[in-house]
Amino acid sequence: MADSHASTPLAHQFEDLEQQHEAASLGMWIFLATEVMFFGGLFAGYTIYRNLYMPGFDVGSHLLNVTIGAVNTAVLICSSLTMALGVRAAQLGKRHALLTFLILTMALGLAFILIKLALEWRHDYLEGFAPGLNFTFAGPNAKSVELFFCFYFAMTGVHALHMVVGMGVLSVLLVLAWKGHFGPERYNAVETAGLYWHFVDIVWIFLFPLLYLIGGRY
Template sequence: MDSPAIATGNGEVLAEAHAHPAHLRHHFETVEQQRDAASFGMWLFLLTEVMFFGGMFMAYLVYRNWYHPAFVAGCNTLNIWLGTINTVVLICSSLTMAMAVYSAEMRRKKSLITYLILTIVLGIAFLGIKSVEYAEKFELHHVPGASFSIEQFVHPTNPKAVALAPDMAEKTQVYFSLYFAMTGMHALHMIIGITILLILVVRAFGGAYTDGHMTTIENFGLYWHFVDIIWIFLFPLLYLISRYR
């Protein structure tokens, strides 16, 4: 199954079998090359994710220009403080994930497990705050569809708000559709990330990732930071740029 000898980068052939780390696959010459190939592949995947979210950002950009008053009205129904807290929570989870990668690099099993669990806790905290926000949208009838109510946009209670004509008020549904699509897809990525993190913790308990082979942790870190970046753009676009002042 395994070839008895491998060629090194110098062209010299090692006589003894497996004079290389057990995790080095035979189609790579060095661990470094294997590592580069793995992160290159991960980055290509993340770029397809950029395109995936990019489509929704593009839709947001065009619709915001078409139905600007509706987007302003919709934006002001969001709680800016919950959004800010969630941004802080997510950046903290990025820090703990970065520290998890560092712990794996330093081969410290305990701190790796601690940082991975902290990342899970912060991820769940983010989703918890998000679910509070979603619940409020259901209560206020701000979820696009049959039970959607334009009442608050036609007769706003906020003195700073501009009353919208009924046809423009209907277009707030476009804003809320994009809000739910974008934050929903982001939340789905978080849920997938937390699921993978749970698997990583279990495997880290078994001694994985602290034996010098930590490609999985590194690549998962890239994924987690990517999800953070998506939120870094969602936060100003959905919460901040159209506040009444």
């Protein structure tokens, strides 16, 4: 992705397009490995505390809105589909289809973020579930419920931040696609951005059951 702006598809340090393509792809996979470790720290902490404070975490989980979480899960899965179709369109050099799918992906991503912000976080804040700001929940396991909400906001917050970064990347791709930058010889940027998008999607696929469903109301 680093050299997608070069005037010829092949950057000077590479011997051929295949080498360049393999390097870009491997680079993104390695970056995703760092992301796995980054989220891994959060997931490890969550797992430990969930085992230590199971009742409080169950209570916290019940306070979340499963319907909104499920809708957002569906929205993200759809966005992964449109992203994958966008990558295919770039490989085939279909500029119009690529533009359509990029816009669709961004619209779905935006929908996810808006639902998260305007419906969920706002609601949680108004209910007094925000640790450090206005946490007012009272009950037998109030401390562990607060800890649950620490993780809820930290994990969904970091995830949402990754969505925002992804939106930024997609908007750059959109401008480049508009200019007819991509084609069968040059689609590395779309493909690697797609990998990133799918990864952020998969993180949510793990977050949703861990945070929303684990309280025993399947």
